[in-house]
Amino acid sequence: MPTPIAIISCEVFEIELKQLLTTRPHVKRLDLIDWGLHNEPKKMPAALQAKVAEVESDPAVEAIVLGYGVCSRGTEGIVAGRCPLVIPRAHDCITVLLGSKERYAEYVASNPGTYWYSPGWNKHHLAPGKGRYDTLRSQYVEKFGEDDADYLMEQEQAWFSAYSRATYVHLTIGATDADRAYTRECADFLGWQYDEQRGDPKLLQDLLDGPWDADRFLVVPPGQQIRFTADERIVEAV
Numbered sequence: 001m002p003t004p005i006a007i008i009s010c011e012v013f014e015i016e017l018k019q020l021l022t023t024r025p026h027v028k029r030l031d032l033i034d035w036g037l038h039n040e041p042k043k044m045p046a047a048l049q050a051k052v053a054e055v056e057s058d059p060a061v062e063a064i065v066l067g068y069g070v071c072s073r074g075t076e077g078i079v080a081g082r083c084p085l086v087i088p089r090a091h092d093c094i095t096v097l098l099g100s101k102e103r104y105a106e107y108v109a110s111n112p113g114t115y116w117y118s119p120g121w122n123k124h125h126l127a128p129g130k131g132r133y134d135t136l137r138s139q140y141v142e143k144f145g146e147d148d149a150d151y152l153m154e155q156e157q158a159w160f161s162a163y164s165r166a167t168y169v170h171l172t173i174g175a176t177d178a179d180r181a182y183t184r185e186c187a188d189f190l191g192w193q194y195d196e197q198r199g200d201p202k203l204l205q206d207l208l209d210g211p212w213d214a215d216r217f218l219v220v221p222p223g224q225q226i227r228f229t230a231d232e233r234i235v236e237a238v
Contacts, residue, residue, distance in 0.1 A: 001026065002024075002026040002209050002210055003026065003062050003063050003210060004026050004028050004060055004061060004062045004063075005026060005027055005028065005061065005062065005063045005064065005065050005086075005208070006027070006028055006029045006030075006031065006055045006056075006058065006061040006063075006064050006065070007021075007027060007029070007030045007031065007064075007065045007066075007067055007208070008031045008033065008048065008051050008052065008055060008064060008065070008066055008067065008068075009030065009031070009032055009033065009065075009066070009067025009068065010032070010033055010035055010037075010038075010067055010068055010071070010093065011032040011033060011034060011035050011120065011124050012035050012093050012118065012120035012121050012124055012125070013067045013093065013096070013120055013204070014032055014120055014123070014124070015119050015120050015123065015173055015174035016097075016119075016120065016171055016173045016174065016201075016204060017030060017067065017204075018030075019173050019174075020173075020201075020204065020205065020208060021208075024208055024209070026209075027208060028058065028060045028061050029055065029058065029061070031051055031054075031055060033047065033048065033051065035121075035124045035125055037074065038071060038072065038074070041071065041072035041073060041074040042074075044071065044072075044074030044075070045074060045075070045076060045077050045078060048066075048068075048074070048075060048078050049077075049078055049079070052064060052078060052079075052080050052085070053081075055083075056080055056081065056082045056083045061083060062083060063083050063084050063085075063086060064080060064083045064084070064085050064086070065085075065086045065087075065207055065208065066078070066085060066086065066087040067093075067096075067207070068087065068093075069087075069088060069090035069091050069092040069093060069095055069096065069234075070090070070091050070092070070228050070234060070235060071091075071092055071093075073228050075087060075226050075235075076225075076226055076227055076228050077225050077226065077227070078220075078225060078226050079220075079223065079224065079225040079226075080220070080222050080223075081222055081223065082222055083222060084219050084220060084221055084222060085219070085220040085226065086207065086210075086212050086217055086218070086219050086220070087217065087218050087220070087226060087235060088203060088207055088216060088217055088218075089101055089215070089216055089217060089218060089233060089234040089235060090104075090203075090234065091104070091234060093118070093120075093121075094116045094118075094169060095203075096203055096204055096207070097118055097169045097170070097171060097199040097204075098169060098197065098199050098200065099199055099200025099201070099202055099203045100200070100203060100216070101216075101232075101234065103200070107167075107197070111165055111167070111195070113162060113163045113164040113165055114163065114164075114165045114166075114167050114195075115128060115163040115165065115166055115167070115192070116167055116169060117166055117167065117168045117169070117183040117186070118168065118169050118170055119170055119173070119174030119175055119176075119179055120174065122179055122182060122183065123174075127183075127186055128160055128163075128166075128186060128190060129182075129185060129186025129187075129189050129190065130185065130186070130189040131186075133153070133156075133157075133189070136152075136153065136156060137149055137153050140152045140153065160190055163190075163192060164192055164193060165187075165192055165193045165194075165195060166183055166184075166186055166187035166190070166192045166193070166194050166195070167194075167195040167196070167197055168180060168183040168194070168195070168196045168197070169196075169197045169198075169199050170196075170197075170198065170199060171198075171199045171200075171201045171204070172198065173201075180196065203216060218233075218235045218236065218237060219237075220237040221237065224237040224238060225237070225238060
């Protein structure tokens, strides 16, 4: 029988996880965390640490699975007192959706300048595109006036120059024609190429089910913490 677990995850995986959990009674609870912490990664460790403490007080839980990667080092330093922590060896959610760190590295090497879209990311995040542009400009005009709004939008749009491709990645779960069309519209507005990648659910499924092999997952014993590494391991326990 699989280990009774709890999942603490960024809400960008909400769509995929809620479907996968319909057939996994060993998952005792799912706690989703606001994706907005990615905009303030220095606040993420404290928020996750508080949630870990809350979740491991539940006696039904024997291990805690993190639906995160390194995520701008926002998971670094997390420690549990009773339960082992399990985290995929991934820089971010895109690795999990693609199915492996190797596929992620290969795609990025072949397609530099990629900005990623996914069902969960599109749902919870105001992605680069016309909708984001119009929303932000309206907010800036209301707060600062037309001239300052134009300047601020120039600054907002400047960082997009580092990108040239919008890639929609999905596990088929939550992928709709409307979501694809939305991503294409974002790409067209920004002058980017569009690509679609069907991911591999195996990494996410094995994160939920185990066994957690050392090549793809880090199992952090109670009392040890997660630390980012600058090598192919991505994370280690210290």
